[in-house]
Amino acid sequence: MAKVLRRPRKQVLVRVRAARKGLKQFGYGFFRFAVYGFLGVALEIVFYNLVRNAQGVPVLGLLFQFQWRVDPALNLSAIWDVPARSLYGQCSLWMFPVYAVASFCIEVLYRNFSDVHWGLRALGYGLTIFLWEWASGWLLFWGTGLKIWYYADAGNFFQMTSWFILPIWCVTGLLVEYLYRQLMDPDLVKAIETASLEPQPGRPAPP
Numbered sequence: 001m002a003k004v005l006r007r008p009r010k011q012v013l014v015r016v017r018a019a020r021k022g023l024k025q026f027g028y029g030f031f032r033f034a035v036y037g038f039l040g041v042a043l044e045i046v047f048y049n050l051v052r053n054a055q056g057v058p059v060l061g062l063l064f065q066f067q068w069r070v071d072p073a074l075n076l077s078a079i080w081d082v083p084a085r086s087l088y089g090q091c092s093l094w095m096f097p098v099y100a101v102a103s104f105c106i107e108v109l110y111r112n113f114s115d116v117h118w119g120l121r122a123l124g125y126g127l128t129i130f131l132w133e134w135a136s137g138w139l140l141f142w143g144t145g146l147k148i149w150y151y152a153d154a155g156n157f158f159q160m161t162s163w164f165i166l167p168i169w170c171v172t173g174l175l176v177e178y179l180y181r182q183l184m185d186p187d188l189v190k191a192i193e194t195a196s197l198e199p200q201p202g203r204p205a206p207p
Contacts, residue, residue: 033100033104040096040099041099045089046089048079049084049088051068053084066153071147073146092148105128106177106180118174124173125177126167134157137150137159137160
């Protein structure tokens with residue numbers, strides 16, 4: 001069983017970080033932070049449409065039993081009743097750092113447990129996002145006086161997350177892991193860190 005759950009590291013394809021120091025390493029970290037944040041905000045807008053349309057579909061609706069809401073004081077709940085063809089979603093800019101920090105946590109977990117079976121990694125990622133969603137939700141409430149999000153279903157965990165959404169967070173964690181592996185490809189890292197606005201010798205400037 002131990003061999004199934006944890007494989008030797010040499011059998012796992014891990015695209016390690018290139019040897020970088022100082023501003024370059026910080027700059028590439030900031031780049032990943034921005035990618036995660038922008039992507040998270042965009043996907044939340046998509047997620048509103050997915051949840052709204054899937055909750056009424058047999059079987060598929062079982063994955064979307066959570067009731068995801070925002071503070072009534074914001075008067076934004078009508079989004080759940082807009083026509084599906086509108087493809088309308090919404091997102092608070094507070095979600096940018098929330099998604100980026102969660103993704104950095106996934107990075108740390110992957111670097112330390114890349115040899116663990118993917119199913120266990122997915123569960124670890126899901127629980128990490130679950131706990132961060134709960135903690136960051138309350139931090140934002142204490143900081144803004146508003147519930148940027150909350151859950152009103154029977155599976156809610158102190159309002160700011162729900163056990164019903166845990167499977168989705170597990171899948172999300174695996175997607176972040178995949179993105180992280182691609183972003184840490186040594187060739188990509190080198191290309192971005194050495195990019196310059198100045199024309200390269202021997203290369204014509206783009207038209």
